Amino acid sequence: MENDATGAPRSESPRSEPSPAHAHADADAARAALDAVAESKALVAERMRRGPRWYNPVYGALCGLLILSMGLPEVWFVVGVVVSAIGLGALAGIYRKRTGIVLGTGNPRPRGIYPWLIAVLGVAAVASYFDGHHGFPLGVPIVAVCAGVACWVLSRRYDAALFELLEGQHDDEVRR
Known part of the structure; x- marks a missing residue:
């Protein structure tokens, strides 16, 4: 028998094993909880599909601007930064009004798309700045259109990956 911090013998309470009926009830509760999560994810995906079809092209245009x-x-x-910021805010507001979903708050995030988006915007911003301020002004609109x-x-790919996550195509693997 081990001693506690004061030197007194530590008594161990016997552990009781859950009964088979209790374990079965826990498994049923876990299954029901997983089903409820899958149902709510499918509902969110369905609500997201009500978003405007023109969302992604307008998002791309505002990023290009x-x-x-x-x-x-x-x-x-x-002027460009202000118009872009107002446009992106309005776009998020329209999306929220159509779907009831606030973008970027607690949504599951597909991996691998944000780093690409940040890289595209970062490289394009640097290229646009240097083109415009160091002798190649025609490069600025080319870089902006490409970005x-x-x-x-990337926005469309993000949506597709998010729908896949929400519609539970990966949940079946977890349940096995």
Whole structure:
């Protein structure tokens, strides 16, 4: 027998094993909880599908505008950033109104898409800035269009991956 911190003998309480009926009830409760989670995920996916079809192209265009503004003179840079910020805020508001879902709050996140989006925006912003401010102004709209299209495609891929997560195509593997 072991001693506790004071030196007194520590008594061990006997552990009782759960009865088979109790274990079966726990398994049924766990299965019911998993079914409820799958049902709510499917409901969220269905609500997300009510989002406007033009969401992704407009998102890409606003990202392209943001990148375009990086290569413009200071006054136009500020205008581009403000218009992009207002547009992205309005786009999120329209999405919330149509679907009832607030973007970016507690949603499951498909892995692998955010790093690409950040990389595209970061590289494009740097390229646009250097093109616009160091001698290749025609490169600015090219970079902006490429970034906008890439953001549009990544946004669509994000939606597809999120639908796959929400619609439980991976849940079947967890239940086995």
